[in-house]
Amino acid sequence: MIGGCGRSSYAVTARPRLCFAPAAHVWRGVALGVAVVAALAIASTHLTFSNTNDEPSHIAAGVEWLSGHYEYDPVHPPLGRIAAGLGPWLHGERAIGAASASDEGARILGRGPHYRTTLALARLGELPFFLLLCGVVWTWGRRLTDERGGAIAVLLTASNPNVLAHAALATTDIALAATVAAALYAFQSWLDEPRWMRALALGIALGLAFTADYSAIAMLSLAFPAMYSIRRRPRGASLWGNYPRRRKLIAFGIPFLAAAITGWAVYGFSTGRLVDALPVVVPAPAWFHGFASYASDASVTPPAYLFGERSVGGWWYYYPVALLVKTPLPLLLLGILGAAAALRDVVRHVHVEEGAPLVAALAIVVAVALGGDDGGVRTVLPIFGLLAVLGAIAAVELWDRGAATAPARRLVRVVVSATFAAAMIVPMRAHPDHLAYFNPIAGDEPEQIIVDSNLDWGQDLYRLGTAMKAMRIDSVAVAYYGSAGLDAAGVRNARLLAAAERPTGWIAASQTMLAGVGGDGAYEWLTELRPVGRVGASLVLYYVPPRHRR
Numbered sequence: 041m042i043g044g045c046g047r048s049s050y051a052v053t054a055r056p057r058l059c060f061a062p063a064a065h066v067w068r069g070v071a072l073g074v075a076v077v078a079a080l081a082i083a084s085t086h087l088t089f090s091n092t093n094d095e096p097s098h099i100a101a102g103v104e105w106l107s108g109h110y111e112y113d114p115v116h117p118p119l120g121r122i123a124a125g126l127g128p129w130l131h132g133e134r135a136i137g138a139a140s141a142s143d144e145g146a147r148i149l150g151r152g153p154h155y156r157t158t159l160a161l162a163r164l165g166e167l168p169f170f171l172l173l174c175g176v177v178w179t180w181g182r183r184l185t186d187e188r189g190g191a192i193a194v195l196l197t198a199s200n201p202n203v204l205a206h207a208a209l210a211t212t213d214i215a216l217a218a219t220v221a222a223a224l225y226a227f228q229s230w231l232d233e234p235r236w237m238r239a240l241a242l243g244i245a246l247g248l249a250f251t252a253d254y255s256a257i258a259m260l261s262l263a264f265p266a267m268y269s270i271r272r273r274p275r276g277a278s279l280w281g282n283y284p285r286r287r288k289l290i291a292f293g294i295p296f297l298a299a300a301i302t303g304w305a306v307y308g309f310s311t312g313r314l315v316d317a318l319p320v321v322v323p324a325p326a327w328f329h330g331f332a333s334y335a336s337d338a339s340v341t342p343p344a345y346l347f348g349e350r351s352v353g354g355w356w357y358y359y360p361v362a363l364l365v366k367t368p369l370p371l372l373l374l375g376i377l378g379a380a381a382a383l384r385d386v387v388r389h390v391h392v393e394e395g396a397p398l399v400a401a402l403a404i405v406v407a408v409a410l411g412g413d414d415g416g417v418r419t420v421l422p423i424f425g426l427l428a429v430l431g432a433i434a435a436v437e438l439w440d441r442g443a444a445t446a447p448a449r450r451l452v453r454v455v456v457s458a459t460f461a462a463a464m465i466v467p468m469r470a471h472p473d474h475l476a477y478f479n480p481i482a483g484d485e486p487e488q489i490i491v492d493s494n495l496d497w498g499q500d501l502y503r504l505g506t507a508m509k510a511m512r513i514d515s516v517a518v519a520y521y522g523s524a525g526l527d528a529a530g531v532r533n534a535r536l537l538a539a540a541e542r543p544t545g546w547i548a549a550s551q552t553m554l555a556g557v558g559g560d561g562a563y564e565w566l567t568e569l570r571p572v573g574r575v576g577a578s579l580v581l582y583y584v585p586p587r588h589r590r
Contacts, residue, residue: 067187071194075174078198078467079167082208085472086160090501090529092475092493093522095210096145098124099162102210103148104135110307112141114330115337117251119306120166120215127161142523151528156502162210170207173218174198177425180225181432184394188439189432192460196371196428199463201470201477203425206418208474212253217421219249220256220404224426227264228396231271234283234291243298250299251306251327254334258411259422262403270386270395303327344414345491345557354414359405362490365482366417370463371427372479378430381437394433397426416493435459475499476577487551496551498522500576501529504548507575508532513546519566521550521558521578537563547582548575 101112102125110118128148138144149155174194181193197203206213223245230242249256283291300323304310307324314322314329322328343350346358355361367375379398386395401423408420435456442452470477476495478486487495501524508516508531517537518526526534537547539562553563572581 064187067191071174071178071191074191074195074198075171078174078204079170081467081471082167082170082204083164085208085474086163087156088472088502089499090522090524091149091159092209092211092497092499095124095159095162096149096523097141098145098212099128099148099210100135100138100141100144102126102162103129103133104144105308107135110326112144114326115254115334116212117253117306117327117330119219119248119251120169120212120253122306123165123169123215124162124210126165128158131158131161133158146525146528149528151525152530155528155530159210163208166207166210166214169214169218170203173203173214173221173425176218176221176225177428180397180429184429184433185436189436192435193428193432195460196374196431196463197425199467200368200371200424200428201467201474202366202417202421204467205474205477206421213418213421215252216249216256217425219245219252220259220422221425223249223256223260224263224267224396224400228267228393230291230295231268232393234287236290236294239291239294240298243295244302246295246299247302247306251303254331255408255411255419258407259404262407263400266399266403267396270392270399341413342492342557345555346414346489348488350556354412356409358414359409359417359420362417362494363420363423365478365486365489366494367424367427367479368463368466369479369481370459370466371424371431374431374434374459375427377438378432378434381433382430397429401426416490418493473577487555491552491555491557496521496578498524498550498578500578501526501531503576504534504579505530505532507581516546516548517541517543519547519549519553519559519563521552539563544584544586547584548579549582551578551580554580
């Protein structure tokens, strides 16, 4: 039972939950308070950073959808883009059909105060997905432990700078994280007992996930069988063996139907031909066309970067390394302990439901790694919610049964409490540079490990303009890894540094350009110079006297 006391109806898989103790409302208040404070922290960064690389295109596509059609960049479904376009659209922006999504996005954003306001409004639309993610981990944490576990799962999610960073951007990443997490939890509940409300919730979650990003298909296609195998193992029987055939058909049919209707709704209940040559009309043809483009996309991606090396093919261990250096240490520690506890219980055939978030997280890493795009932790963002649930399992177990003797138990509880305190300190210290957060494992030069959207996604042009005024810099050449217009973002008397140039004067260079990922290595010569300082986390400032002209 999800909402009451006692055990789940599939008793062998569920840990006994506490009944509603007197402190239950307190823990719920903690969870809500943490989510609200985190949402405010996210919103406070909207005016701090210029647009990141992908935001203008997503905003343009969202405004286009709200204007009545959807043709820009079909390899991205529209759910997160609709959220990004809603604020600008309500502010009066409309699509005019520019040649590309990036051009349309630049036109919609405009320049100066209009640019800042429009970009902030676009980013505000993604906040509901963050709140959805908090709701999912709270529900899942309560299901596997008790009220404490729900609050702890929210704390570990909302204190994660990676989640805060991408919840603050007008992209599709937080939408993917929230809807995939919702689909995974709904699937677990549906496996437990296929009541029609659970089947309906699963279908809606699937429809939202598949219209958030096509990568959700690969993630869930691997995660669902893994979660089913964990559930089935203690029984060795088929799914819902005692259920009548008719009820099984309904249990399978409702999710498919609900997913189809939900996805169709996201595409505005549009219809059209799947293939122009055939007179067959299908709902949401743009989804199928986009998926075909996504599956057959052979476009050249920028080289991946890891430990100072560039590679077009990437590395199989890229994501384990990225997660190791980007995950906050309190979450990493509790997540590992929770994974160990879940694995132990799966092997013992007790509380095997705890293994679901573990195998789902592993499946997501495998799915993304097989995709071959080493694009940063944002592509595996759904993992962080699963780690938070595992961390909640570990924290509750350590608190209740961490040691046999009273003195040892007190010591364990002190350590657990210190871990929670550290978890809350992490985002405070990182704020507002959540995107560029690295844990202490990365050392003092994380740019030697990974760059791109992990560190530098073109977000610091506002700060560059402010630094130029403070330092009385008349002009600057910028080796910029991003899509924002320098003047539009308020950087006056600035120009882009051409690849073949060796200028004198002030130069600002993006970390990704210095790493050779952007610009095809043309700006690596700057690393031979002594930096004057940094602008935010992503830009390095140099001054080249005239005598150093080459």
